[in-house]
Amino acid sequence: MEALKDQPVSRAAVRFGVPATTVQSWIDQGHLAAYRTDGGWMVYGNDIRTLFGQRPEGASWKDPLLTADDAAFRLKLAGAELDQLMQAGEVQPVRLPDGQLRFLGSEIERTALDAAVEAARPRALDRLLTPAEVAELFAVHPDRVGVWARAGLLHAIRSPGHERRFLEAEVLALRRQMTSTKTE
Numbered sequence: 001m002e003a004l005k006d007q008p009v010s011r012a013a014v015r016f017g018v019p020a021t022t023v024q025s026w027i028d029q030g031h032l033a034a035y036r037t038d039g040g041w042m043v044y045g046n047d048i049r050t051l052f053g054q055r056p057e058g059a060s061w062k063d064p065l066l067t068a069d070d071a072a073f074r075l076k077l078a079g080a081e082l083d084q085l086m087q088a089g090e091v092q093p094v095r096l097p098d099g100q101l102r103f104l105g106s107e108i109e110r111t112a113l114d115a116a117v118e119a120a121r122p123r124a125l126d127r128l129l130t131p132a133e134v135a136e137l138f139a140v141h142p143d144r145v146g147v148w149a150r151a152g153l154l155h156a157i158r159s160p161g162h163e164r165r166f167l168e169a170e171v172l173a174l175r176r177q178m179t180s181t182k183t184e
Helices: 009-016 020-029 045-051 068-075 079-087 105-120 131-138 142-151 168-183
Strands: 034-037 040-043 101-104 156-158 164-167
Touching: 009 020, 009 040, 020 040, 068 079, 068 101, 068 105, 101 105, 131 142, 131 164, 131 168, 142 164, 164 168
Parallel strands: none
Antiparallel strands: 034 040, 156 164
């Protein structure tokens, strides 16, 4: 088990992702034990470990804790979507003594990476469309589809012959988006 040294209040606050005044209030309320030195208050490492004993196995005590807003921002999610990830067990929050939730930085980074890899992976059941097939769906010239791909509206997958192919699901989603924008 990783040893955790006693920490000054300011360093503990940074680790917990809260202001130093909050850590001081936890000490005053008896949630954390601390002792006074010439340099200020020191929080006992064992109390920090007990307070955050709910950290997942193998998580480092040096791993920063993020607010829900920071975690959602890093995952490019809305707050409700972060709640869904919590309910599904994808991310596990740490509850602070005052009831606030914090998230392990490494766990959020891992979840973001997993989501990026999953989003980039073509689905086995997704049909790949040629630029001509996409152009026919939108009633445009096939060159326009290449322009959309270069602009980032559509993600192109290159075939072994270096020709563009597009995921049918992504093309249909763009078509729905474009038609809903026109009707508004």
